[in-house]
Amino acid sequence: MWLNERQIQNQSAHTLLAYQRDVQDFFDFCTQQQLGLHQIEAADLRQYLATRVEQDQLSSSSLQRHLSAIRQFMKWVEQGGYLSMNPTEDFQLKRQPRPLPGMIDVETIQKILDQATPKKPLDQQLWLRDKAILELFYASGLRLAELQSLKIKDIDFKRLLLRVTGKGNKTRIVPFGQKAKDSVLLWLSIAQIWMGKLQPDFPVFISQKGHALTTRQIENRVKYQALRAGVNVDLHPHLLRHCFASHLLSASGDLRSVQEMLGHSNLSTTQIYTHLDFNRLAQVYDKSHPRAQKKSEFLN
Known part of the structure; x- marks a missing residue:
């Protein structure tokens, strides 16, 4: 297999299938151009990618994925001794700036x-569950899949810590706040009514029938509660994750700590969550820089 074991472990089945399609598309192009593997040059790769952009209107990220898949395959062919030179080795695409996710202010x-809590008993119970979901998303910046798979044993209520299994099956410890703790505990008291005695291995967020909520169900409930609050925004879990990171960075400026809490391997990934708050920057500058005073002392 032209993807190594580590790469396979760190990618979803959907991504692996996409890589295979990308390489097959490149094969089809080479067949049309009557090119053998040993005849492929950087110019041919550039022509192929340009054709894909023109025909399929590929985004920058999709284009990078195509190139990555082809590069990995050509590297595998070269290591197998079928090529003396890999034309993709030094081939680079200019990366476009990653778009910032949306933003919601703290208010x-x-x-x-x-x-407000709904009046009907069942709606009250559903709201307490949804509120716990919203509070945890915003308090800890969890990914949707991370929250969906969270089990009761993963929550340390005493130390206010979550044990989270993220991308690549990596485990990290994430803090959460008192309000999130209160909401989750209140919700679990409702969950006991639905399921009876709770066990450590039980999922934290369940339906009335006692089944773990699916990611789609969680997404729908997040959207619903934003609408119920009268907020005109398409609220979704990743947006709450973004708000967690942005608001925390704005208050602390500690990019490394936010990187660890988000579970990002590279700091550059975390940097898309930074926003320049010009008013705050101006206040910091005026307060801190020795030459920033707008008035001299003798004019006061």
């Missing part, structure tokens, strides 16, 4: 989290 988040 809007609070409006969603602090909205």
Whole structure:
């Protein structure tokens, strides 16, 4: 297999299938151009990628994925002794800036989290569950799959810590706040009504029938609660993750700590969550820089 074991472990089945399609598409192009593997040059790769952009309107990220798949395959062919030179080795695409996710201010988040409790008993129970979901997303910056797979034993209520299994099956410890703790404990008291005595291996977030909520169900409930709060925004789990990172960075400026909490391997990934708050920067500058004073002392 032209993808090594580590790469296979760190990729979803969907991604692996996409890589295979990308390489097959490149094969089809080479067949049309009557090119053998040993005849492929960088110019041919550039022509292929340009054709894909023109025909399929590929985004920058999709184009990079195509190139990555082809590069890995050609590297495998070279290591197998079928090629003396890999034309993709030094081939680079200019990376486009990663788009920033949307942004919601703190006041809007609070409006969603602090909205009124419904009057009907069942709606009250559902709201307490949804509120715990929202609070954990915003308190810890969890990915959707991480929250969906969270088990009761993964929560340390005493130390306010979560044990989270993220991408690549990597485990990390993430803190959460008092309000999230209160919401989760209140929700678990409702879960006991639905399921009876809770066990450590039980999923934290369940349906009335006692089944773990699916990722789609969680997404739908997040959207629903934003609408119920009267907030005109397409709220989804990744947006809450982004708000967690952005608001924490704005208050602390500690990029490394946020990187660890988000579970990012590279700091550059975390940097897309930074925003320049020009008012705050101006205040810091005016307060800190020795030449920033707008008035001299003798004019006061």
